[in-house]
Amino acid sequence: MPKQNLDTLIESLLEGRRRSVARMLTIVENERPSKQEALARIFPHTGNAWVIGITGAPGTGKSSLVNVLAKTYRNRGKTVAIIAVDPTSPFSGGAILGDRIRMTELHGDEGAFIRSMATRGSLGGLARATHDAVRVVDAAGFDIVIVETVGAGQSEVDIVRTANTTLVIEAPGLGDDVQAIKAGILEIADILVVNKADRVGADQTVRGLRAMLELGHPSARDQFVAHHGRLLKVETPEVEANIAETWIPPVLKTSATKYEGVDELADKIDAHKDYLIASGDMNRLQARYIEIEVFERLQADMLSRLRDSVSQSLLAEVITKIQKRELDPQSAVEQLLANE
Secondary structure, eight states: OOHHHHHHHHHHHHTTOHHHHHHHHHHHHTTOTTHHHHHHHHGGGOSOSEEEEEEEOTTSOHHHHHHHHHHHHHHTTOOEEEEEEEOBOTTTOSBSSOGGGGGGGGTTOTTEEEEEEEOTTOSTTSOTTHHHHHHHHHHTTOSEEEEEOOOOSTTTTTHHHHOSEEEEEEOTTSSHHHHTTSTTTGGGOSEEEEOSTTSTTHHHHHHHHHHHHHHHOHHHHTTEEEETTEEEEOOOHHHHHHHHTSOOOOEEEOBGGGTBSHHHHHHHHHHHHHHHHHHSHHHHHHHHHHHHHHHHHHHHHHHHHHHHHSOHHHHHHHHHHHHTTSSOHHHHHHHHHHTO
């Protein structure tokens, strides 16, 4: 893209013009040549939006909940951008579900923006470009950014590095209260939401999640001790002080189709934001996730450069030796690095 056109696009983006937001997201998602320069120039304008990550198993009603949560924020005068990460079509490489179909009530609202992105094979529930896409809509001035993951279950831990507040959505009757305690799901939740709470078994799911939270959540474990098979709060001034400084993920009930419990959910998200800022955890978490992001980008760039530097003939020779059991894979890596 010519520099003059890029200048105009960035200026328009920073003014919050929807068409420019869409064009910039296309540049980011499709890895256009001007992507890195554009991201570098808008980066100083980011860090103002509150990013809400929503994850959970398929069938829990994530998209419906995203829709009503966005409407709740719009009723409160907040602008909202939604990035819905969908499974990749094996034929076109595009987003196969198109969550915007479920969010028709937000169409035409100038204060709301919806974008579906394909995972394109990326694990962890997020597309590779999602983090950059969040920065684009952040720079465009949206107050709230909601990122809905693909819904792949226990692999959806990458959302933590992108979101300020992470919601894990469950639903009664799906067995997910059992899955939630497994590593990588319960630990990432800032708020646990039992959606479709008008169904039979919702209260049982809430009780199960609360019980497992006491057993499994890192912050909860610090505040409870086992005593004859029961979990009891330790009533000491030291522990009480620690409890006051620790966020224990609440378990809330919602019914997206009936618009029940969503205002309380928005209030709890605001409470989590206040907690992170007041406790100083916000700065610590940001520093940690930035460090992870820098190393991941460094790893990707180094791998790309290494691939470009290795001759195809040498690579073919090494692969043939491994097939013949003349060379093991680790020795092959060392040989390729030595010839780099």
